[in-house]
Amino acid sequence: MPADRGRAAGPPTISEVAAEAGVGRATAARTLGGYGYVSPELRERVLAAAEKLGYRANALARSMSTGVSHTLGVIVADIGNPFFAGVVRGISDTSRARGFDTIVLSTYEELGEEVAATNVLIDKRVDGVIIASAAVDRTEVAHIKAAMDRGIPVVLVDRAVSSLDLDAVVIDNRDAAREGVEMLIAAGHRRIGFVWGPPLAQAPATRRGLLTAASRNLWTDGERLRGYLDALDDARIPFDPDLVMVGRKTEERVPGEVARMLALPDRITAVFCTETDAVTGALRAFRTAGLSCPRDVALIGFDDSSWAAVMEPPLTMIEQPVHELGAKAAEVLLDTIAGAEPRREMHTLRSRLIVRSSVAPPAGV
Amino acid sequence: MPADRGRAAGPPTISEVAAEAGVGRATAARTLGGYGYVSPELRERVLAAAEKLGYRANALARSMSTGVSHTLGVIVADIGNPFFAGVVRGISDTSRARGFDTIVLSTYEELGEEVAATNVLIDKRVDGVIIASAAVDRTEVAHIKAAMDRGIPVVLVDRAVSSLDLDAVVIDNRDAAREGVEMLIAAGHRRIGFVWGPPLAQAPATRRGLLTAASRNLWTDGERLRGYLDALDDARIPFDPDLVMVGRKTEERVPGEVARMLALPDRITAVFCTETDAVTGALRAFRTAGLSCPRDVALIGFDDSSWAAVMEPPLTMIEQPVHELGAKAAEVLLDTIAGAEPRREMHTLRSRLIVRSSVAPPAGV
DNA sequence: CTGTTAGCGCTTTCAA
DNA sequence: TTGAAAGCGCTAACAG
Numbered sequence: 001m002p003a004d005r006g007r008a009a010g011p012p013t014i015s016e017v018a019a020e021a022g023v024g025r026a027t028a029a030r031t032l033g034g035y036g037y038v039s040p041e042l043r044e045r046v047l048a049a050a051e052k053l054g055y056r057a058n059a060l061a062r063s064m065s066t067g068v069s070h071t072l073g074v075i076v077a078d079i080g081n082p083f084f085a086g087v088v089r090g091i092s093d094t095s096r097a098r099g100f101d102t103i104v105l106s107t108y109e110e111l112g113e114e115v116a117a118t119n120v121l122i123d124k125r126v127d128g129v130i131i132a133s134a135a136v137d138r139t140e141v142a143h144i145k146a147a148m149d150r151g152i153p154v155v156l157v158d159r160a161v162s163s164l165d166l167d168a169v170v171i172d173n174r175d176a177a178r179e180g181v182e183m184l185i186a187a188g189h190r191r192i193g194f195v196w197g198p199p200l201a202q203a204p205a206t207r208r209g210l211l212t213a214a215s216r217n218l219w220t221d222g223e224r225l226r227g228y229l230d231a232l233d234d235a236r237i238p239f240d241p242d243l244v245m246v247g248r249k250t251e252e253r254v255p256g257e258v259a260r261m262l263a264l265p266d267r268i269t270a271v272f273c274t275e276t277d278a279v280t281g282a283l284r285a286f287r288t289a290g291l292s293c294p295r296d297v298a299l300i301g302f303d304d305s306s307w308a309a310v311m312e313p314p315l316t317m318i319e320q321p322v323h324e325l326g327a328k329a330a331e332v333l334l335d336t337i338a339g340a341e342p343r344r345e346m347h348t349l350r351s352r353l354i355v356r357s358s359v360a361p362p363a364g365v
Numbered sequence: 366m367p368a369d370r371g372r373a374a375g376p377p378t379i380s381e382v383a384a385e386a387g388v389g390r391a392t393a394a395r396t397l398g399g400y401g402y403v404s405p406e407l408r409e410r411v412l413a414a415a416e417k418l419g420y421r422a423n424a425l426a427r428s429m430s431t432g433v434s435h436t437l438g439v440i441v442a443d444i445g446n447p448f449f450a451g452v453v454r455g456i457s458d459t460s461r462a463r464g465f466d467t468i469v470l471s472t473y474e475e476l477g478e479e480v481a482a483t484n485v486l487i488d489k490r491v492d493g494v495i496i497a498s499a500a501v502d503r504t505e506v507a508h509i510k511a512a513m514d515r516g517i518p519v520v521l522v523d524r525a526v527s528s529l530d531l532d533a534v535v536i537d538n539r540d541a542a543r544e545g546v547e548m549l550i551a552a553g554h555r556r557i558g559f560v561w562g563p564p565l566a567q568a569p570a571t572r573r574g575l576l577t578a579a580s581r582n583l584w585t586d587g588e589r590l591r592g593y594l595d596a597l598d599d600a601r602i603p604f605d606p607d608l609v610m611v612g613r614k615t616e617e618r619v620p621g622e623v624a625r626m627l628a629l630p631d632r633i634t635a636v637f638c639t640e641t642d643a644v645t646g647a648l649r650a651f652r653t654a655g656l657s658c659p660r661d662v663a664l665i666g667f668d669d670s671s672w673a674a675v676m677e678p679p680l681t682m683i684e685q686p687v688h689e690l691g692a693k694a695a696e697v698l699l700d701t702i703a704g705a706e707p708r709r710e711m712h713t714l715r716s717r718l719i720v721r722s723s724v725a726p727p728a729g730v
Numbered sequence: 731c732t733g734t735t736a737g738c739g740c741t742t743t744c745a746a
Numbered sequence: 747t748t749g750a751a752a753g754c755g756c757t758a759a760c761a762g
Contacts, residue, residue, distance in 0.1 A: 010432070011487075011515045013739055024749040029741065036742090037747060054511065059488040060425050060434070061739035064754050067375070069425070079469075080454060085445030089471070101485050103468045104444075106454070120466050122376075123424040146419065150376045283675040307672035310648040378755055389733040394757065401758090402731055426755035429738050 012053040021049035032057060063125060072333065073121030073129040074104040075114060076158075082276070083303055083322055084132065087157060090326020091130060098334050100127070109134055118143040121152075128153040128333045130326075136217055138163040153336040157329040160219045160346060167336070169329040169347045173220050176318050176351040177227025177274070180300045183316070183353065184270045185235045188361040189298060192237075193261040193271040194228050194244040195254060195278040197221040203246040207239050213246075224274045224302075243268060254281025255288070262289050262297070269362035273301035279308075279315065294360035304354055314356035321349050377418040386414035397422060428490060437698065438486030438494040439469040440479060441523075447641070448668055448687055449497065452522060455691020456495060463699050465492070474499055483508040486517075493518040493698045495691075501582055503528040518701040522694040525584045525711060532701070534694040534712045538585050541683050541716040542592025542639070545665045548681070548718065549635045550600045553726040554663060557602075558626040558636040559593050559609040560619060560643040562586040568611040572604050578611075589639045589667075608633060619646025620653065627654050627662070634727035638666035644673075644680065659725035669719055679721035686714050 018028035023042050030036040031046040032055070038046070049055075063069040072095050076084040084106075092102045103126065105117035111134050121129050129152060135141045141164055147154055148166075156168035184192050198217035204210045207229070214222035225244075232239055242264060245257035254277075261268045262285060273279045279301035283293070291297050294313060304319040328347055336342045383393035388407050395401040396411040397420070403411070414420075428434040437460050441449040449471075457467045468491065470482035476499050486494050494517060500506045506529055512519055513531075521533035549557050563582035569575045572594070579587035590609075597604055607629060610622035619642075626633045627650060638644045644666035648658070656662050659678060669684040693712055701707045 010738095015739075025740090026742085026749055026751095027747090029739095030748090033741070039747060042748080054514070056484065056487055058490060058739055060428050060490050061754090062741075063425050064429055064739075064756095065741040067754075079444055080447060080450030082445060082447075085450065089445060092471070101489075105466075106457070119421065120424075122421055124466075125423060125425050149419070277671065280671045280675045287675070305672070306642065306645045307670070307676075310645045310652070311672075311675075312677035375754095380755080390755095391734075391757085392732055394755095395732085398757070404731060407732080423755050426738090427757075429740095429755075430757040432738075 011058075012050075012055045013058070014055070017046060017049045017053055017055050020053060021045040033062075068127055069125050070100050071124070071126045072100050072102045072330065073117075073124070073126035074102055075107060075117045075121070075129065075131040075133070076104065077107055077109045077132060077134065079104060079106045082305060083320065084158075086322025087132070087326040087329075090323035090328075091157075091330045092326075093323070094327045094330040095334060098330075100334065107134065111135065111140055115143040118147055122147055122150060126152070128155075128337045130155050130157050130329045130333055132156070132158040133161055134159075134218070135161055135164075136219070153333055153342065155329050155333045155336070157325060158220065162219070165344050167332045167342055167344055167347065169325055169332060169349070170220075171320050171325065171349050171351045173223035173351075174227040174230065176302070176320075176353070177224040177272070178230045179227075179353050180316075180318055181228050181231035181272055182234070183355075183359060184272065184298055184300060185231060185237065187270075187298060187359050189270040190235075190237050191240075191264075191266060191268045191270070191362075192228075192232075192243065193258060193268040194225070195258065195271060195273040195275075195282060196225060196244050196246055197248075197274055198246055199248045200246045203241060203244060205241050207241070210241065210244065221274065228272065254278050255285040258282045258285035259289060262286075262291065268297070270298035270300075270359070273299070276301060276303035276305060279317075283311075294358050296363060298359040298362070300353075300359060308354075309356065311358075313358050315358045316356045317354050319352045319354050321351065324349055376423075377415075377420045378423070379420070382411060382414045382418055382420050385418060386410040398427075433492055434490050435465050436489070436491045437465050437467045437695065438482075438489070438491035439467055440472060440482045440486070440494065440496040440498070441469065442472055442474045442497060442499065444469060444471045447670060448685065449523075451687025452497070452691035452694075455688040455693075456522075456695045457691075458688070459692045459695040460699060463695075465699065472499060476500065476505055480508040483512055487512055487515060491517070493520075493702045495520050495522050495694045495698055497521070497523040498526055499524075499583070500526055500529075501584070518698055518707065520694050520698045520701070520707075522690060523585065527584070530709050532697045532707055532709055532712065534690055534697060534714070535585075536685050536690065536714050536716045538588035538716075539592040539595065541667070541685075541718070542589040542637070543595045544592075544718050545681075545683055546593050546596035546637055547599070548720075548724060549637065549663055549665060550596060550602065552635075552663060552724050554635040555600075555602050555727075556605075556629075556631060556633045556635070557593075557597075557608065558623060558633040559590070560623065560636060560638040560640075560647060561590060561609050561611055562613075562639055563611055564613045565611045568606060568609060570606050572606070575606065575609065586639065593637065619643045620650040623647045623650035624654060627651075627656065633662070635663035635665075635724070638664070641666060641668035641670060644682075648676075659723050661728060663724040663727070665718075665724060673719075674721065676723075678723050680723045681721045682719050684717045684719050686716065689714055 018025045028046050031038045031043045107113035160168040214225050300316050302318045304317040308315040308317045383390045393411050396403045396408045472478035525533040579590050636647050665681050667683045669682040673680040673682045
């Protein structure tokens with residue numbers, strides 16, 4: 001219980017503590033701030049006074065004069081997405097351990113929100129920012145450049161951005177996708193649907209068109225597409241543009257697209273999803289088509305979840321090291337803040353294919 | 366690109382903008398801060414100078430002198446939990462609309478973390494806090510009281526705390542649980558396992574013991590237990606302590622406990638889970654016991670998810686209005702910050718039972 | 731309508 | 747070792 005401080009307006013200040021303890025402001029500040037020398041005797045008195053008044057340092061004022069906030073800013077697409085939630089936890093766990101708070105903002109994949117979020121962080125004078133940016137073009141990175149220009153260290157997480165020469169902590173998206181598709185191919189599949197991400201109006205009709213589209217969209221999407229293509233190439237399976245779904249992988253659109261590929265004359269016998277939400281969509285499509293997995297269609301998708309293991313059948317999924325992704329990003333950022341020269345390189349973590357039962361040979365093999 | 370400001374140290378300040386524009390500091394402050402009158406002419410010059418220098422207001426300094434931060438603090442158990450993620454989105458959507466940023470902290474259900482989080486928010490001088498507290502006792506709410514003593518408005522969300530006279534935005538947990546259990550009873554079930562929450566060392570052997578335990582634990586858990594009991598009572602089904610699982614609903618423990626209830630001489634024919642994670646655990650137990658749902662065991666659980674609909678069978682679940690929960694909490698808090706007298710009451714939102722296919726009559730009925 | 735001045739609470743020289 | 751005083755960037759009286 002704070003004692004009566006007369007008609008003090010707000011919470012107790014350091015001056016009030018000093019007065020209460022009968023010492024100078026600087027002395028109180030030194031003991032409470034934990035810097036400089038103070039005699040044990042005065043120290044005691046100050047501590048007692050602070051305790052009595054229920055003093056807590058005003059972090060704003062402190063940042064004001066020191067110029068540092070001991071706070072990291074984090075910008076992700078959607079904190080409600082288990083993937084980002086895991087990354088953020090990795091970030092906050094490691095930054096907490098090093099004395100930093102973190103403030104996280106979601107952009108819901110809107111560049112405008114991302115810019116706004118960046119400004120909030122700049123305005124709040126965070127010491128550094130970690131961002132999973134939706135920016136791809138040179139024209140879309142102005143806000144990140146602005147932060148850098150102000151001397152705020154930035155590290156990218158999950159999504160690299162080619163036009164930005166920054167440290168980026170990512171996973172081996174291309175390898176991961178290739179590995180998954182390879183497994184499908186090894187099981188005998190040759191008609192493999194690829195539920196892909198970019199919100200394009202229309203799917204490019206050629207391989208080259210697809211690759212071009214990829215280079216104008218999220219880095220992760222591009223990598224995963226390349227992985228799919230890699231696997232196909234290695235197995236000399238011709239690429240068929242009809243087998244890739246393009247557009248936001250929403251729960252509404254995916255079932256329709258998967259149904260389309262399932263209805264093709266030479267229908268798909270397997271689907272590879274680049275995102276967890278797409279997996280539930282694909283499953284829905286299987287069900288309405290009256291197809292059973294894995295007997296009639298095989299399935300592999302990105303991002304394992306506790307549900308995947310209890311599905312019927314248990315799903316083969318690609319697990320990303322979410323916590324480590326965040327932890328590593330925080331480490332790199334914190335080191336930079338601490339004065340280390342940024343290495344401006346790509347830090348690639350390994351994902352893992354968790355084999356369960358959603359892959360079987362295609363019917364008739 | 367910010368122009369060269371000579372050897373200016375950090376980011377441009379309002380004084381530099383004023384100098385650049387050739388006006389007094391206050392004039393620059395007035396136009397940039399959007400208050401007071403400024404002639405169109407000077408206004409233009411200031412704006413141009415600000416633009417040129419890449420000026421952005423220092424939110425810390427601003428808060429410092431105004432005493433408000435236009436920031437809300439949010440404390441939840443785990444932002445990675447889809448339930449809380451939804452609540453937080455509700456909060457940030459509505460506070461953003463009213464000009465407030467939000468900073469959210471996770472406690473992972475540790476009271477110590479919750480206290481630390483509260484202090485961080487106090488230190489950062491947030492204008493108000495929304496908290497889903499793990500506190501139950503009078504002895505555990507000191508940190509919340511401390512915030513209140515400092516004049517920081519607080520509203521509870523999801524979890525009411527009886528020893529705190531505050532606004533609380535919650536759902537009808539008791540009714541929701543009762544409704545779910547009633548549905549099971551209506552289908553003919555009488556042996557209904559209740560996968561409950563409190564991390565008790567041992568399950569109380571009596572109904573009274575259970576209720577006592579409930580009053581010493583999370584409000585939500587208590588309410589849900591009461592709902593279960595209500596339904597049983599209404600149907601005159603005797604309460605059997607063996608049918609309630611107690612303890613953290615972790616993925617590891619749940620399957621074992623459900624298996625135990627399934628192995629009872631007079632085994633359960635249905636299970637009601639008070640949390641989503643428990644649902645996957647229960648499913649796991651069904652599978653290892655070689656039991657099929659809903660033919661051999663029925664299942665209902667709290668918190669719908671996109672997975673629940675694509676399970677085999679599609680799961681009957683209780684959906685909570687997560688977004689509204691957050692939105693309402695933010696509204697109440699924002700109103701209080703704006704000067705409204707807090708009503709200090711319980712705002713109860715309705716949940717919804719989503720009927721799918723995981724409930725069927727027990728075998729032999 | 732505009733500029734000067736005094737803080738906000740803290741840290742940090744600089745003397746004493 | 748301690749205290750006085752200046753300053754961080756901004757807002758808010760108060761004159762002019």
